[in-house]
Amino acid sequence: MPEYVIELDTWMRDQSRVDAWQVRLRVWRNGQYFQFFTVVVPGIDLATDVSNKDQDFQKRFWQWLAVDAVDAIKQAILANRAPLPNPDNAIELRGDVRKAVSQARSQTALPIKRSTDNREVVDSFTLPA
Numbered sequence: 001m002p003e004y005v006i007e008l009d010t011w012m013r014d015q016s017r018v019d020a021w022q023v024r025l026r027v028w029r030n031g032q033y034f035q036f037f038t039v040v041v042p043g044i045d046l047a048t049d050v051s052n053k054d055q056d057f058q059k060r061f062w063q064w065l066a067v068d069a070v071d072a073i074k075q076a077i078l079a080n081r082a083p084l085p086n087p088d089n090a091i092e093l094r095g096d097v098r099k100a101v102s103q104a105r106s107q108t109a110l111p112i113k114r115s116t117d118n119r120e121v122v123d124s125f126t127l128p129a
Helices: 043-047 055-067 070-078 097-106
Strands: 003-013 020-029 031-041 091-094 122-127
Touching: 003 055, 003 070, 020 043, 020 055, 020 070, 031 055, 031 070, 055 070, 055 097, 055 122, 070 091, 070 122, 091 097
Parallel strands: 031 091
Antiparallel strands: 003 020, 003 122, 020 031
16 A cells, blocks of 8 residues: 655745735655645634734644645545646635634644654555555
């Protein structure tokens, strides 16, 4: 069975939209680049719950958005929606701001740790071929 690794690249303002942010994720399959995903969050959803919080809270929030995307990424792979013909083009997912805010408030530890090769690994798993 192929092994997949989801790596957090970064979070940033979405350059293709006026008022949105995104978490950028790379997925590797058996050590080879497989597909790029973005978790998109409308800026208005961030205005009250996230933007006025401290940096530690914000980092936990963005990491929880990445963690929460794992199931949707698995579903996209199993449904053969990934990879795209050009895997550098992102598959967009919608982030659940309320869930990530709740997790960031209730959990003080970061959900994602750096690997020995200095990557932020969100998750690794195997799926049937």
